[in-house]
Amino acid sequence: xxxxxxQALLVAIPLVVMFSILQAAFAQExxxxxxxxxxxxxxxxxGMVIAFTIGAIVMGVIAYVVFRFRESNPKNASRTSMEGRx
Amino acid sequence: xxxxTVEWVYVGVVVALLIYIGASAWDVERFLDxxxxxxKVVKVTGQQWFWTFEHEDGKKxxxxxxxxxxxxxxxxxxxRDVNHSFNIPDLxxxxxxxxxxxxxxxxxxxxSGEYLxxxxxxxxxxxxQMRAKLFVEEAIPVSGETEVSNIPVxxxxxxxxIANN
Ligand SMILES: [Cu+2]
Numbered sequence: 001x002x003x004x005x006x007q008a009l010l011v012a013i014p015l016v017v018m019f020s021i022l023q024a025a026f027a028q029e030x031x032x033x034x035x036x037x038x039x040x041x042x043x044x045x046x047g048m049v050i051a052f053t054i055g056a057i058v059m060g061v062i063a064y065v066v067f068r069f070r071e072s073n074p075k076n077a078s079r080t081s082m083e084g085r086x
Numbered sequence: 087x088x089x090x091t092v093e094w095v096y097v098g099v100v101v102a103l104l105i106y107i108g109a110s111a112w113d114v115e116r117f118l119d120x121x122x123x124x125x126k127v128v129k130v131t132g133q134q135w136f137w138t139f140e141h142e143d144g145k146k147x148x149x150x151x152x153x154x155x156x157x158x159x160x161x162x163x164x165x166r167d168v169n170h171s172f173n174i175p176d177l178x179x180x181x182x183x184x185x186x187x188x189x190x191x192x193x194x195x196x197x198s199g200e201y202l203x204x205x206x207x208x209x210x211x212x213x214x215q216m217r218a219k220l221f222v223e224e225a226i227p228v229s230g231e232t233e234v235s236n237i238p239v240x241x242x243x244x245x246x247x248i249a250n251n
Contacts, residue, residue, distance in 0.1 A: 035196050036177060041178070043110055
């Protein structure tokens with residue numbers, strides 16, 4: 001079909017091998033006493049900080065684009081001269 | 087610096103953050119999936135519309151659960167009738183109780199007190215009041231005993247530490 005078997009295997013085999021190695025490696029460490037509440041909320045706060053950081057960047061870019069390319073901006077009044085560019 | 091440079095930096099930063107949060111989540115889940123070896127088993131059974139508990143020593147409780155602070159517990163959660171969900175909001179414990187299946191979740195209560203247990207999966211008429219009380223008690227050494235060796239390692243430390251092996 002779409003993907004040749006050899007290429008599919010080239011991707012699938014390392015993935016399977018890597019996953020099982022990682023799993024075995026990390027299984028050794030598991031069983032640690034943790035405080036559920038602290039870990040879960042810590043993860044949640046981390047996620048929120050990241051989500052809001054990316055959100056702020058996206059909103060900032062949108063605000064910039066809207067302001068920069070507004071109709072009343074003198075920079076948008078004329079077309080760029082292409083003379084001598086090619 | 088062209089537009090594409092800025093865009094690739096942006097894409098790179100976002101991908102890095104996603105990988106970072108994904109790895110953190112995986113890391114936490116690994117520990118949530120593997121209870122410590124000295125964890126005590128508590129059988130949790132949900133049915134319309136109350137919770138029952140059975141301890142390792144055979145002691146049974148209805149509508150109330152008594153645990154000791156600093157001791158890790160594994161809940162073996164199941165249901166007698168329909169789907170329920172075992173939730174202790176303050177301890178971030180949430181696991182479905184499914185008939186014919188035993189789900190595991192472990193927790194180490196780190197502060198004594200009284201906590202709410204609430205069914206978190208709609209299970210019929212009285213679902214909203216399918217609650218129980220969790221009492222977390224301070225670990226008290228058996229009177230006359232100077233040794234505290236029978237108390238799990240986790241209690242002896244002021245701060246919970248890694249209990250390897
Ligand atoms: Cu319910």
